[in-house]
Amino acid sequence: MDLQQIRQTAERVARQAGDVLMRYWAQPHTETTKRNIYDIVTEGDKASEAVIVAALRERFPDHHIVSEEGGGTDLSGGTSDYFWYIDPVDGTTNFAHNLPYFSVSIALTDPALNPLVGVVYNPVTRELFSAARGFGTTLDGAPVRVSTTDRLDRALFASGFSSDKTRARENMRYWEQFMTRSRDLRRLGSAALDMCYVASGRLDGFWETGINSWDVLAGILCVQEAGGTATDFAGQTTECYTGANVVTSNGRLHAAMLDILNDRA
């Protein structure tokens, strides 16, 4: 498996999907709802997904493809050696409101969900983050590293809120704890991009609960390959790959973040 070659393919596919998204950008959108009224999908999500799935299916016919809007492939229960996790628009709410912070997120994993390749592309800024296991993380082809911040009161964090509103109180508790201890917080609206901002040192850490593998796998690999740390709230690495709860950081601040998230601070 030539991960660098696959990474290049994933980069090309992400850019193609981003071009498609820009055709719908800043136009009136067609929205439908999914799990609840806050969980939406637009014509852009579906068009982007179609481009990505068609390209990956043609190039890697034996790989299983899991895609957020359901357009992936089902290889009879997923008996492939390789899995793609696709978020055709991470940050659909921003996209639907014409806010320029959303991304195409594409990850290749092994059957145990360990990310091998990850690509995150913002088609508005044209910034492309990518990583391959053992080969580092790049932004537009140049290597990036996590920040060296080691004090909470100098750190800038981001988080996100699931469309599951029953999590509101839990989210607000974390938010208050981080707000009182850190330099400041951001809720930018694309978990995949947020984690790439951690990978490139723009942010010092990111956490979220109740999201999905397709939201997190590419961003997590970008953080890991840039020298950062990714775990669940209990500090377990493989557990965070599901997105059930994820915390990514520059490494130096990881223990402090876990203390806050576990009410130990």
Ligand code: IPD
């Ligand atoms: C969402 C974004 C957002 C996060 C939500 C996710 P989607 O993904 O990543 O930042 O806070 O929890 O659902 O739905 O736009 O792919």
Ligand code: CA
């Ligand atoms: Ca999405």
